[in-house]
Amino acid sequence: MNTCNLRTLVGALAAIVMLLCFGGALAAQGDSGSLRGRIVDETGAALPGVTITAESPAVMGGSVSTVTSAEGVYRFPSLPPGLYELRIELPGFRPILMRDIRINVGLALTVDRTLAVASVQETLTVVGEAPIVDVRNTSGDTTMTRDVLERIPSSRDLWNTLQQVPGLVVPRENVGGFESTQLASMSVHGSGRSAVQHNVNGLDMTLMHQDNLGAGYFSTDSFEEVQVTTSGVTAEHSRGGLIINQVVKSGGNSFRGLLGSYYENSSLQSDNIDDDLRARGVTSGAPLDRLIDFSAQLGGPVLQDRLWFFHAFRKYDVYPFVLNCVNPDGSQCTNESKLTNFTTRIDTQANPSHRFMFLHEWGRKLMPNRDISQFIRPESSWYQDGRHVVWQGKYNWIATPSTLVEVSGGALETPFPLSYRSEVGDATSAFDEITRVRYDAPVRDFLQRGQMQTYSGNVMYFNDRWLGATHDFKGGFEYRRGQVPETDQRNGDLERRYQNGVPYRVIAYNTPVTRNARNQSVAGFVQDSIRIGRMTLNAGVRAEWWRADLPEQTNQPGIFANIFGGPRTFAAQKGLMEWTTISPRAGVAWDIAGNSRTVVKASAGRYFSQIEGNQVNNTANANRLASATFDWVDLNGNNSPDYPSEFTRLISLNIPGANTIAPGLKSPYSDELTASIERSLGQLLAVSSRYTYRTNRRIMANTDLALPPSAFSIPSTATDPLTGNIINYWSLGPEFRGITNQI
Structure with missing residues (x-):
């Protein structure tokens, strides 16, 4: 790291240390939501000392309580997703009970109430409508609850389900579950491939060697909620296009389970073959032999209010027929694919102020004849048997009534084998x-072993008195590192x-070729959510340092060593790609009537791309296939x-x-502006409209320096085999042909 980069990063981290010294409160939004509000009397005066109790089966212990501050403000900065009852009580005043308040991941609900003086006969005032519009956050969020994940008609995979999110684009359709065993890249509002972040329980588990993909094949049945952010991403996240947060279910004080089984075969399938396609020789679609999907779950207490467990198993097998492909025994080929998942989550607490979570996910993907087709005979298809492992741990500490500290870490390994049968x-x-x-x-015969470790810490401090406004200060750090060893033989x-x-x-x-690339990042952020009356201002900045390295490696060609010059040693290259970035983010929200029903929002932010391990290996690593x-x-x-x-x-x-990396190469980035309006139409329905404007700049590309535009000098034509149309193009002049192999 050069001196300038180091000075910039140290400055950012110093700001975070200053924030931690406030001693304040932390609101974790990774796998929880928050609830806050202000309690006043009938004259509008603040009521301190009001007891607020939030009850839900999702809470270990059944309920959590707090009291209002001198300004009448209360907060629950970290509530597990679920349905809650809220009790508001103060001696001498009529208590209030609110039912069916839904807390979603990342949702910051505001519930303000007025307490009336108690009459001779005190009764609870039951308020039947709770707010569902977030009047503080300015990001564009869509939350899919357990009910939505289980009941919406879909192919029962995350990518197909997320197509319900406005603006999100998936590159292929998954009809009937054919594609559920294949990871899919996604984009939103014109974002690039490196602008997608996959979180698990709030922790960034995006692959470091391949942008846009997450940690293996989690079963959607194991999710409590999936939160999707498509715009207005705050400074606590690195990427700025699409943030997908998958929150795994937890146990509870009572045992509950799930058994599910699904089956398909060709009798449940139709096609869209029309006369035009038949005239082109297409007589059928891709038929399905069978699909079998089995899921089982069990969660509950090991110790009531102390130790909970959740365990899930899923087996997903799909057998699609392959057109015009015949096995040696005369049967039609199938390109079968099988997924197996085991997911375990443990939650425990020493007391309500100290909570721990542990997650382990093991998955296997088996494709015994991957890519078989009419052009790839059965013996030439790959045998893919990949097994991914994900580990995660998290500690939450409520240090004071206004302080929450969260520390988490995780690791994953995602092998990608393409083996000989x-x-x-x-x-x-x-x-x-x-x-x-x-x-x-x-x-x-190929094996890639993507590996990644990630560690993060967050602190949030609440202040209700500073400069006449309420403040939610938040700061944190993140460290990630990964490598992508590969073997090609x-x-x-x-x-x-x-x-x-x-x-x-x-x-x-020159096989066998064994190579590796490494990358790492260090980041810090600070942000503040400032509430003045009906207006909320969210402002933050993120500093991030990225570096890619190539460790020392060797190539020992086998049979043809004399053709390729014998053994070669490649010296380590540190800082092959390195950059430090500063990303400002800001947003504003206005609760028009002050009743949490209609809110107008706007945001602006800059987002930088990451260094992808595969990109380094495939472009800058000289130790590759010859x-x-x-x-x-x-x-x-x-x-x-x-x-x-x-x-x-x-x-x-x-x-x-x-191949070389251009000197002074800088990180690609995008700038984003958004404007939106949200309106609650009742306790179960809200509508919103959002405008997003994005520009992508400094886009990276490969340039062949041996071939200037003038090298394509010969006018040429070709015929489109489908339409018969003539295609005009320019081909290489004879003096340039073959020169790319010498550069």
């Missing part, structure tokens, strides 16, 4: 350039190429290229190592 043996991969069919073996270190079954060429590789293509003359007719006698003319030599 057992029947391949020592066979080498073959590909026919005319029929486009691959056979005998997959193109490679191929039988015979080669690939055979044919043309209509006739030996044509052979491609030699190849040499030769004409192949099969002199002995054994269908096996004999080196060197049958390797004749060298066609191309591709030796990596010339």
Whole structure:
């Protein structure tokens, strides 16, 4: 880290330390919501000392209580999601009972009430309508509760369910659950791939080697709620496009469970084949053999009000038929995919001020013939058996009535194996350039092991008197690190190429190739939510440092060491990509009538991109796959290229190592402006309208310095095979052909 970057980061962290010294209160929004308000008498004067009790089965102990401050203000900064009853009591005044107050993850509800002087016969005043509009937060949030997740018609996976979120785009449709075993990237309001953050219980568990993807395949049945933020993201989060927070269910003081089973087959499927498609030779859609989905859960107490557990199991198997693909026994191919999940959460407390949470998730994805098709024969499909593991721990401490401290940490490993099938043996991969069919073996045997650790801490301080306003100060830090070791190997270190079954060429590789890239980040943020009358101002800033490194590594080519120059050692490169960013964020909310029913909001913010481990490996790591293509003359007719006698003319030599990262490369970023209005139409319905404006700047791209625009100098045409239309384009001049392999 250079001196300038270090000075900037230390300055930001020093501001956080100053915030912690306030001694204040922390409102955790990772896996909880909050409730606050002001209690006054019939003259409008503040009532201190009012006892406020929030009761819910979601709370360990059944209820939590607080008393109003000298300004009549009360707060519950961290409430688990669920339905609550609120009791408001003060001797000499008529108590108030409010039922069915729903607290969602990240929701900051405001409930102000007026206490009347008690009559001779005191009775509880039951108020039947609780607010559902958040008049403080200025982010664009959508929360999917357990009921929504369980009852909405969907393919029972997170990506399909999130398509209900306004503005969110998923790249493919998942009809009938065919795609539920494949992770999907998402975007919203024109955000880039690096602008998606996957949180689990509030902790950032986004893969560090591959942007846009989260920690494995959690079962949606194990979620209590999923909170989705699509705009106006505050300074406590790194990314600014799409924040997905998955909150896992917890146990309770009573045992409860769930059993679910779902089944599909081809008799429950239709297609949309019309005459036009039939004329093009399409006679059927992708049929389904069968789909089986089984889910089981159990949660409850180990010790009442002290120790709760929740455990979930899910088995999801889908067997889609593959068109125009036949197994050796004559049966139609299926591209089966199987998911298995075990999720365990433990919650405990020494007392209401000290709470602990532990989460473990283990999952397996099995695809015994991945990518099988009419062009990839069964023996050339991959055997994928990947098993992900997620660990997470969290500690919440209510230090004072106005202080909540949260410390959390997590780790994950997400292997991505593409392995040879057992029947391949020592066979080498073959590909026919005319029929486009691959056979005998997959193109490679590959293993990637994405690994990540993350640690964070947050503190929040409440002050009701400073400068005539109420303040919710919040500050925190985050440290993340990851690496992405990879191994690429191929039988015979080669690939055979044919043309209509006739030996044509052979491609030699420098395998096995084992490489790695590492990245890490340190971040700190401070923000304040300032409430003056009906107006709330949210302002914050985030400082973040990112760095990507390449550790020392070696390549020892196998059979073709003399072609690629023998063993090579690559020195470590620290700070290959490094940047420090400062991200200001601000928002304002106006409760028009002061009754938490109609609120107008606006926000502005800057958001920077992250360094992706795969990006570093694939562009800047010289230790990667090299190849040499030769004409192949099969002199002995054994269908096996004999080196060197049958390797004749060298066609191309591709030796990596010339790719560089532009000096002074800076982080891409986006600026966002939003404006919205929200209106409560009752206790169960609210409507909102939001406008979002986003600009993406300093977008990174690969540039081939050997090919200036003038290199494409020959006018050329091609015919679209589907429409017959002529396509005009410019092709490379002869002096530039093949030069990219030499740069």
